[in-house]
Amino acid sequence: MDIIIRNTGEAPIYDQITQQVKGLILSGALSEGEALPSMRALAKDLRISVITTKRAYEELEREGFITSVPGKGCFVAPRNLELVRENALRQVEEYLMKAVEAAKAGGISQTEVARALDIIYTEE
Structure with a gap:
């Protein structure tokens, strides 16, 4: 999953992650049921705080783009x-x-x- 973070823009980092993951889901680059990187792994790859990735994942889940399975991770939700x-x-x-x-x-x-x-x- 390729996510590019821009530190120079007005958009908060969590919002940049959220928008890019939504785009990947809507374009079909991420398919239904596909596992997302763990919050820790994504934070490490992007060199950001786990709190930031947690906020992005929570927003994606609240909007119905991903589902969280305790002990297993986050997955692309069935498309509504x-x-x-x-x-x-x-x-x-x-x-x-x-x-x-x-x-x-x-x-x-x-x-x-x-x-x-x-x-x-x-x-x-």
């Missing part, structure tokens, strides 16, 4: 596509709220925002 979609929609709504606030502060109209979103969404 509706839950995954709901989480993605919630995150999109949060980003859109920030974009709308920035647009209003800058005097940008809803039409201009919609046009920009259309352009960004259709670009690959």
Whole structure:
């Protein structure tokens, strides 16, 4: 499992881990039932605190991406596509709220925002 930590960004390390593991699960790079590295092993590989990896794993479990089996470790949870979609929609709504606030502060109209979103969404 390849995770890259950036110390220069605003995102906390646990959040970087959480987002990257989610991405690996959603892309299929990590499949249902696959074991994740232990918290200690991941912390050692990334040269970070076990507390940080524990927080990331707890967040992933709370959101339904992984399951924890006492004495055995953490595993990729069976996919609940509706839950995954709901989480993605919630995150999109949060980003859109920030974009709308920035647009209003800058005097940008809803039409201009919609046009920009259309352009960004259709670009690959």
